[in-house]
Amino acid sequence: MYLTDPNPNILAKKMELVDKLLSFLPSDAVIYDPRETLAYECDALSAYRCPPMVAVLPRTTEEVANIVKLCWELDVPVVPRGSGTSLAGGALPTGDSLVLGVARMNETLEVDYSNRLMRVQTGRTNLSVTGEVESDGFFYAPDPSSQLACAISGNIAMNSGGAHCLKYGVTSNNLLGVKMVTMQGEILDLGGAQLDASGYDLLGVICGSEGQLGIVTEATLRILRKPEGALPVLIGYNDSEVAGQCVSDIIKAGVLPVAIEFMDRPCIRATDAFSQAGYPDCEALLIIEVEGSELEIEEQLAKIIVIANKHNPVELRRAKNTDEANRIWLGRKSAFGAMGQINDYMCLDGTIPVSKLPFVLKRISEMSKEFGLDVGNVFHAGDGNMHPLILYDANKPGDLEVCEAFGAEILKLCVEVGGCLTGEHGVGIEKRDLMHIQYSADDLEAQMSIKDVFDPKWLLNPTKVFPLDASVKRREGASQETAA
Amino acid sequence: MSIANLAPSSESEIAELVTSETERVHIAGGQSRLIATEKKIISTSALNGIVEYEPGALTMVAKAGTPLSLIKETLQKERQQLAFEPPEFQHILMLPGNSTIGGVFATNASGSRRIQVGAARDHLLGVRFVDGLGRIIKNGGRVMKNVTGYDLVKLLAGSWGTLGLITEVSFKVLPIAETQLTLKLNLCDARILTTAINTPYDISGTFYDAGLRSAYIRVEGFDESVKYRVQQLLAEFSDFEIDILNMEQSKKFWKNVNNLDFLKNITGDLWRISVKPTDGIKIIEILDPKVGFLDWCGGLVWIRIDEGCDVRGKIQKLAGHAMCLLGGFDQFHPSSVIEKKLSASIRNKFDPKMLFNQEILN
Numbered sequence: 081m082y083l084t085d086p087n088p089n090i091l092a093k094k095m096e097l098v099d100k101l102l103s104f105l106p107s108d109a110v111i112y113d114p115r116e117t118l119a120y121e122c123d124a125l126s127a128y129r130c131p132p133m134v135a136v137l138p139r140t141t142e143e144v145a146n147i148v149k150l151c152w153e154l155d156v157p158v159v160p161r162g163s164g165t166s167l168a169g170g171a172l173p174t175g176d177s178l179v180l181g182v183a184r185m186n187e188t189l190e191v192d193y194s195n196r197l198m199r200v201q202t203g204r205t206n207l208s209v210t211g212e213v214e215s216d217g218f219f220y221a222p223d224p225s226s227q228l229a230c231a232i233s234g235n236i237a238m239n240s241g242g243a244h245c246l247k248y249g250v251t252s253n254n255l256l257g258v259k260m261v262t263m264q265g266e267i268l269d270l271g272g273a274q275l276d277a278s279g280y281d282l283l284g285v286i287c288g289s290e291g292q293l294g295i296v297t298e299a300t301l302r303i304l305r306k307p308e309g310a311l312p313v314l315i316g317y318n319d320s321e322v323a324g325q326c327v328s329d330i331i332k333a334g335v336l337p338v339a340i341e342f343m344d345r346p347c348i349r350a351t352d353a354f355s356q357a358g359y360p361d362c363e364a365l366l367i368i369e370v371e372g373s374e375l376e377i378e379e380q381l382a383k384i385i386v387i388a389n390k391h392n393p394v395e396l397r398r399a400k401n402t403d404e405a406n407r408i409w410l411g412r413k414s415a416f417g418a419m420g421q422i423n424d425y426m427c428l429d430g431t432i433p434v435s436k437l438p439f440v441l442k443r444i445s446e447m448s449k450e451f452g453l454d455v456g457n458v459f460h461a462g463d464g465n466m467h468p469l470i471l472y473d474a475n476k477p478g479d480l481e482v483c484e485a486f487g488a489e490i491l492k493l494c495v496e497v498g499g500c501l502t503g504e505h506g507v508g509i510e511k512r513d514l515m516h517i518q519y520s521a522d523d524l525e526a527q528m529s530i531k532d533v534f535d536p537k538w539l540l541n542p543t544k545v546f547p548l549d550a551s552v553k554r555r556e557g558a559s560q561e562t563a564a
Numbered sequence: 565m566s567i568a569n570l571a572p573s574s575e576s577e578i579a580e581l582v583t584s585e586t587e588r589v590h591i592a593g594g595q596s597r598l599i600a601t602e603k604k605i606i607s608t609s610a611l612n613g614i615v616e617y618e619p620g621a622l623t624m625v626a627k628a629g630t631p632l633s634l635i636k637e638t639l640q641k642e643r644q645q646l647a648f649e650p651p652e653f654q655h656i657l658m659l660p661g662n663s664t665i666g667g668v669f670a671t672n673a674s675g676s677r678r679i680q681v682g683a684a685r686d687h688l689l690g691v692r693f694v695d696g697l698g699r700i701i702k703n704g705g706r707v708m709k710n711v712t713g714y715d716l717v718k719l720l721a722g723s724w725g726t727l728g729l730i731t732e733v734s735f736k737v738l739p740i741a742e743t744q745l746t747l748k749l750n751l752c753d754a755r756i757l758t759t760a761i762n763t764p765y766d767i768s769g770t771f772y773d774a775g776l777r778s779a780y781i782r783v784e785g786f787d788e789s790v791k792y793r794v795q796q797l798l799a800e801f802s803d804f805e806i807d808i809l810n811m812e813q814s815k816k817f818w819k820n821v822n823n824l825d826f827l828k829n830i831t832g833d834l835w836r837i838s839v840k841p842t843d844g845i846k847i848i849e850i851l852d853p854k855v856g857f858l859d860w861c862g863g864l865v866w867i868r869i870d871e872g873c874d875v876r877g878k879i880q881k882l883a884g885h886a887m888c889l890l891g892g893f894d895q896f897h898p899s900s901v902i903e904k905k906l907s908a909s910i911r912n913k914f915d916p917k918m919l920f921n922q923e924i925l926n
């Protein structure tokens with residue numbers, strides 16, 4: 081992948097920028113020593129690295145506004161950062177950028193059970209938000225697997241999902257409001273405790289905009305009362321098509337589980353060897369979880385089991401208590417780690433219409449042979465979001481490139497069958513040049529015109545999301561101004 | 565005689581129209597209401613039909629002019645539904661038309677189940693539209709999870725036809741619950757609504773009649789589960805006198821709520837106010853309307869009030885906004901200065917000639 085070169089005119093302003101930042105920020109909040117900026121050189125797409133020119137760690141929205149204003153005046157690109165767990169390179173700096181990290185902005189500002197909401201600074205980790213209200217029986221629904229580390233800011237920027245979004249939706253369905261700073265330093269409140277926007281749904285546009293429209297400093301989040309309980313059932317099939325049919329039949333029967341996870345044989349074997357979860361060695365494994373009181377769980381699982389049995393499973397194991405539930409989840413939850421034990425891996429994130437699952441799995445396994453790289457599939461089967469994990473060897477020259485080419489082919493396939501490039505990880509740098517596959521020039525122009533409105537100089541995370549050739553005029557417009 | 569004088573049947577036809585058009589036009593869905601007074605109308609009536617429906621994937625794609633009634637019937641056959649319960653206000657507004665699916669999403673029209681499943685915008689997965697420059701634009705798709713690029717789907721939901729003409733929508737559908745029951749709590753406080761929603765019993769509707777001081781709480785799902793939850797709620801609210809509406813009564817009640825039937829036959833201006841749920845009852849106390857009802861746990865206030873009463877002026881200190889559906893006030897609530905500026909710039913990007921629905925949200 082091509083990484084853009086730093087602009088020498090901006091690099092030349094480094095010490096001017098640092099001095100001005102130090103005039104209103106404490107010295108430990110401004111990082112400019114090249115040994116220390118290394119800490120910000122990548123996110124979880126760690127094959128790509130580039131330390132920023134400067135990193136700053138503000139504590140308040142006002143500090144953020146002052147930092148951004150300064151960058152606007154000096155034409156310095158700004159890369160917002162939460163916890164750096166993006167798998168798409170969304171938080172990857174350019175060499176001439178300032179990384180604005182919100183990690184120190186982690187206060188809870190308000191908990192309001194009557195209105196089912198909570199207001200936090202966005203540097204809070206996802207899990208700590210639920211942690212704050214859990215003892216009172218509440219939770220924040222979006223639960224990305226990275227929830228121990230990832231920040232609400234990153235969740236909002238990527239519109240992150242989680243295992244339970246089949247029932248509860250993704251971040252944008254659980255976000256009521258934000259406080260944000262535009263690239264010109266204006267502080268803006270969008271949404272809030274009321275449910276409707278009075279004009280355009282700008283909040284909906286900010287969510288998922290990958291740090292390109294503003295720095296989000298505070299968030300109002302929907303919190304929900306926890307259900308009484310939840311239990312999964314594990315079902316194994318010797319044919320992925322049959323497993324897909326089973327999922328479709330369950331949904332058609334009117335049962336709406338909170339999660340339906342799917343793993344294919346390579347993934348089942350790897351996770352079982354790694355976690356000793358005791359999974360059956362079969363072609364397709366489903367983990368289906370339902371919620372409610374004991375009686376309600378019983379009622380739903382009974383319906384699911386009747387349907388599952390019609391398709392002749394090789395194994396059907398229902399959890400009767402939390403211990404058994406944890407055992408069923410154990411393998412799935414360690415899937416990424418298990419694949420990582422075997423080799424380096426690249427995690428894809430395309431979505432497909434669920435009816436296309438058998439065809440897509442078949443094509444992936446054919447392509448795996450063509451490219452000579454192994455792949456395992458984990459899949460949020462209820463909503464069509466696939467996570468093919470392609471194994472490669474980072475130390476073997478050329479392997480990463482083959483892996484990327486393979487990945488691109490899989491994503492093209494997802495779009496061809498009516499799906500999309502990314503279901504929850506975002507575009508970042510990773511998929512920006514594939515955007516042409518899904519969107520026409522006019523589609524991309526429409527999206528970029530929104531960025532023109534919020535960030536006319538294209539200083540916020542400018543090299544992400546859009547194909548470099550599509551955004552070049554706008555980005556160069558900005559840097560020519562710098563040269564002038 | 566048909567009011568519509570233009571009824572294009574394809575995107576390219578619309579694009580051509582828009583490119584050559586210099587006069588302002590109003591986009592008409594089912595014409596359940598013509599808000600603007602522009603002379604020219606582009607109707608979506610010829611953009612009609614369900615393009616794709618996959619019950620096992622809980623998704624449907626339809627052309628924007630497809631009647632809402634057809635969508636509902638088609639879903640019903642598979643025991644599925646638009647879970648956000650799009651309201652239909654034709655009766656109360658005494659209009660002849662029928663809602664279209666495009667109009668529903670263009671107005672983000674969402675009913676009582678919003679507190680459980682979200683609004684129309686939360687169910688909209690993809691849009692195709694023709695903007696004021698005649699560009700044919702798509703965003704989102706037909707799959708349930710999609711974060712590829714900016715979410716213009718949310719921008720178009722509730723844009724009231726001011727950014728472009730939506731030609732096709734794809735959306736999420738959900739199963740119809742096997743059964744439903746509604747608890748009616750007599751002589752209670754509006755706070756009951758928030759108490760109810762904060763139980764673990766998955767409430768799917770809350771409604772409060774401020775005049776009679778009665779609250780309605782809906783529970784939906786499988787048979788055994790509904791019975792269980794109703795028992796739990798009866799225990800929770802044992803201090804109150806409670807009636808139970810059976811499935812038929814319950815369905816009828818919530819339909820009336822969604823169509824605003826309880827506000828018919830009462831004179832006065834009709835307002836819809838969206839606020840923080842716990843502020844809902846305060847609004848009614850401040851305004852003292854002829855009738856007042858709360859939906860969405862208190863977050864949605866419906867009132868009929870003496871004609872000419874400036875509701876917005878009186879509730880300024882509470883965050884939210886008020887829409888005037890019948891009365892002499894501008895329908896839309898002005899937004900904050902900076903939001904207005906951003907919104908105007910966005911509109912200018914999509915419709916620089918202000919061809920579409922010029923008077924709306926302006």
Ligand SMILES: Cc1cc2nc3c(=O)[nH]c(=O)nc-3n(C[C@H](O)[C@H](O)[C@@H](O)COP(=O)(O)OP(=O)(O)OC[C@H]3O[C@@H](n4cnc5c(N)ncnc54)[C@H](O)[C@@H]3O)c2cc1C
Nearest residue numbers: 591593594595596597628663664666667670673725729730
């Ligand atoms: C907050 C709120 C306020 C409402 N106020 C009213 C009201 O005052 N009167 C009323 O009758 N109903 C009102 N409704 C209900 C709403 O109009 C109907 O629920 C909806 O079904 C309209 O469908 P329609 O096809 O009849 O649209 P129409 O009544 O024809 O149009 C409604 C609006 O949507 C636009 N529109 C319709 N189709 C498209 C399209 N394909 N592309 C772009 N824009 C389109 C129109 O230009 C118009 O601005 C309201 C709903 C909500 C949520």
Ligand SMILES: Cc1cc2nc3c(=O)[nH]c(=O)nc-3n(C[C@H](O)[C@H](O)[C@H](O)COP(=O)(O)OP(=O)(O)OC[C@H]3O[C@@H](n4cnc5c(N)ncnc54)[C@H](O)[C@@H]3O)c2cc1C
Nearest residue numbers: 162163164165166170224225231234235237240241291296
């Ligand atoms: C093991 C693992 C499992 C994962 N599982 C999931 C999963 O199940 N579901 C899922 O959706 N994702 C998952 N992810 C991806 C990742 O965790 C999410 O994208 C997460 O939301 C990123 O949050 P972050 O705080 O780490 O953001 P970062 O990586 O720091 O940044 C992500 C993006 O957000 C922008 N951003 C950060 N802060 C701000 C701000 N204050 N204002 C504006 N923009 C900002 C950045 O510029 C960047 O574009 C996983 C990642 C890993 C490593």
